[in-house]
Amino acid sequence: MIRKATLALSVAAIAMVPALSAHAQDRQAPAPVLTTPEAQDAWTYAEPAEARVSHVSLDLVTDFDNRRIYGTATLDITAGDDADTLVLDDAGLQIGTVTDGEGNPLSYELGAAKNVDAMGEALGRPLTIAIGDARQVRIDYVSAPDASALQWLPPEATAGGEKPFLFSQGQPISNRSWIPTQDSPGIRQSWDARITVPEGLVPVMSGVRQAGDMHEWGNGWTSYGFVMDNPVPPYLIALAVGDLTHRDLGPRSGVWAEPSMVDAAAEEFGDVEAMIDAAEDLYGPYRWGRYDMLLLPPSFPYGGMENPVMTFLTPTLLTGDRSNTDVVAHELAHSWSGNLVTNASWRDSWLNEGFTTYFENRIMESLYGAERAAMYADLDWGAMIADIDDAGGMDAPSTRLHGEPGETAGQLDYFKGSTFLRTVEKAVGRDRFDAWLRSYFDRFAFQPQTSAGLIADMRANLLTDAEFAAIGVEDWIYGPGLPGNAVHPESETLKAVDAQLAAFNAGGPASAVDTEGWATQQWLRFLRGIDRTQDAARLAELDNALTLSNSGNAYVQSAWFELAIANRYEPAVPAMRAFLDNVGRMLLIRPIYAGLVEQGDWGMEIARSAFAQSRSGYHPIAANMVEGILASE
Template identity: 60%
Template sequence: MRKLLIVSFAAVASVAHAAPDAPSPILTTPEAKDVLSYAVPEVARVTHVDLNLTADFKAQVMRGTATLDILAKPDAREIVLDDNKLVIAGITDAAGKPLKWTVGAHDEYKGAPLTVEIDSARRIVITYQSDPGASALGWLSPALTAGKAKPYLYSQGQSINNRSWIPTQDSPGIRQSWSARITVPSDLVALMSAERLTPAGEPAAPGWHSYRFRMDHNVPPYLIALAVGDLKFQPIDRRTGIYTEPAMLTRDAAELSDTGKMVDAAEALYGKYRWGRYDVLVLPPSFPFGGMENPTLTFATPTIITGDKSNVDVIAHELAHSWSGNLVTNATWSDSWLNEGFTTYFENRIDEALYGKERAATLADLLWDNLQRDLKAAPDADATRLHGKPEGTFGELDYTKGSTFLRTIEYAVGRARWDAYLTSYFDRHAFQPQTTAGFLADLRANLIKGDAALEAKLQLDEWAYAPGLPANAVHVRSATLAKIDETLKRVNAGAPIGSIDTTRWSTQEWLRFLNGLPREQSAARLGELDRTLGLSASPNAYIRSAWLVLAIANRYDPAIPSIAQFLPSVGRGLLIFPVYRALKAQGDWGMPIAKRDYAIARKGYHPTVVATLDRLLG
């Protein structure tokens, strides 16, 4: 491994300045109506957002101004924005003339409409601050960071959380360019998902520094992202690098050293990377997701750092979103599979290019397991449709059923033909919203081209609109996991745990093994598993989560200390929700444990995670 050198922020290359893109189109077909936004973009829409905000860590609010550029019909006299508990001091036109505004009835999930009487104004200035409980913002005390000395702030916008700190039209179908000036305490660094104009910051008031950012491409507003903390940078190559807290920098950069190769592999598959730099920010453990595809700056959970690169597929996934999701975006969250299904398929192709067919097959085979799990667990058939409910499909079906759909097309038409189509698809719809109906129309026009036999073979409408899994679904099988299945047969037949060799197992092999064990186990067998494999003390959060779910299902008391240590140390929903759900299922044994540990862990979780767990355990 080559030695990596720490450089200053000033050394980070800046993308050459370009004029902001012309406004992206909006879709006005019935299926493109976003029921989770109050906006009426066909009358008046936001085209650019300029933020000038200060991060007040003591009050836990962002305060300042948002200046909005508006494109409206000549006779439009108002614009409707999305608002979630913003504290608005006033709204003016560009000349400072006060404008009338009202906030409508508040919905617990959607927030409220913010209606501004713009008259002839096409630029408005909103002076406001966020609420301390803003659903997008995670404010962390120093104790919840790696360094334990300085506070931390990060945002998570997807799907409709950014309306809690940015007054705009918070819909993925209303793409906007944006810019920002963020002022923070001078011992902290601010990062955003955009070109970094002042990487080293610039003096503001005594004790404060400001950082300026610019995104000239139109993006869905959920991709506006912010992080503030004690952060350092380490380059990987000319256009990629890692940001994280100083104590974690060397470890994180080593684990993610293939990031530049991933960008090269992605470009070789589906065309030019269009966002300038691609950096990764590894956040504190409270980050609720594996990763978030914020342009130029993927946000990532530290749980992917396991020392063996077996979980860097998360980075491949977020990178792939630079095409599917960021470049071509679901117009509404009813079509979230257009983001996640495409990206999961693309991610697997990057993994294959870098790590070989068997690694890619292993990941795809595990996703098939998840697909079957969610199809069985879905509350109703409608929840399994790709074009589905406003919040998307059940569980991970937008990822797993969506990617299986695309893989099935690949197998039907051949990889070369499919890859050529996908490359052209991303080019045709770059920086635009998309719907399921729009994608199917594009497929028929540019891939099927009137071939009735191919149309019948692909079953496009059944995949997109029908529940369940079509009969032509392709299941990729892994030889690696087949060996684990053989091991499981022996263990489940009574073979000693000490007879198996786990020294070279990847995270994926561990998960296949642990999840393949019968849910009913004796205390003696659980003890043998734990002592032999060190499960309760595993530093790998994926392994620990899977083990704890099994232990809890059997009310295994020796695992209680491990539960108490694990839950406050990880904030990723994928890993902690199953543990809390397993505890709840154990009623009088599990609920006291869940509530006790949650009372300790709650202050370190992101607001979206807190909301979910409050409902689960309330």
């Protein structure tokens, strides 16, 4: 039962004051929902052809004691004259009253849930509201303590150790656990919010903070207002609350973090303003105003999340040498590919990630030169080949770009998608390709997109019939494996690493490996290339010479633990368990848990024990992933 009595009294005065509501005339009208077969979203209950949400207005209180968000969502509806029901997505929300814009009660029904095996999570339930003639709906609700989008961290799990922390992660289908709306990427919505938090905590959101809408109530609560006038896919509505401070990095960029982390973050991400300039020079104006970043606690499950105006980032990027700022470039590039032009359904997530990975590499080339960009792309190539092999080879259905949602192997959405675009670029020349891609972002700005829509645009605005056939565009997108014309960038920097790797694999001493000045990517090339079968003495030599178990680079540690696990190297287990207890980024912990499971009883015992110890510190999305790995035994 929710301990709401004292909290409700504390915020009673807040409820008497109208929440922030953006003026409708300032909002951009959302693009129509696509109705083509490829645009159909299997992961939503919504029926947008009948009635769709166009704007969401949130008035919410963050209850850290009970790990709940409660308040109201007011939805503006676009519907035909004969539409009398609105279907929303709901994952565990406790629904109170539902009324129209005038306060008249509306009847509603919660339908049956269905599961999505590929994601290891439920779609939730359809929330069907009888709207009649109403075109605005107000829902009073409370989120569940285990809402899949939300992670509530106690003070001891933060850098400062004194105040709690909350953050959300909505992609792909988790925002329905704290916002009742149509949670589909093809149903774009503008939004505004008033967020009320305990005094001493600061909220940030993926919307523009309204300077005049902060209010200290004098009863232990403070409210802040946010607005996003551009219509966005609802997975991009994001919230974080904590002991946060800000540093400007440029005229339109900055970083938020806990006070003890903000200086390191500002140093690591100091190139971001130059990245924005490079991105605009390549593919047109940045259309979101500010570009701020938020450095989250270690439990954040991703490297970054491209929430508009407030990219969320993992602290595992802080290696002191800016070698992992390709992640920042990636999230920035999403401001065009993903946030501006969005996959209409998760069957086409490569349209977000493949385009962004290509764009990211072009930003890195503009700032740091062709060789550094080639190093990133060459490493991605190796990861792509490994993903294809792990999927079962070139004929595996999960190696298609356009496929079933959530079933694309590994990171092929990223790496095969970007390789396709690089192959097209080579076929037509960079100047033609860049002119097309810049115009593509203009033509489809703030709209959903499908693979079929992309192909039509390439035919109309980029490729001749002969070029289309020679490239094999449809085979790339709808076929499995990797076509023979794929362009493989090769890095001279990594070739030098390969020479040292060959010497080590031939029996050379670990002490002869010269790692001076190595960036993360060079470390990964070396560690991933070591022969997988090693004896304990050789692993001890390697660890002692290169300080792998206690490296300050989380990428290096993860790659090393993969090798140690493959050889059941017991001396690495304590450091590995500590790593799993302190890092929640799925890219880094997934291969460790998967490797342990592959080792049978020896590994399963370690994996289960480590997960039991670390689970409470993982975001629900990461915890669900690990549970799926352990269940695959």
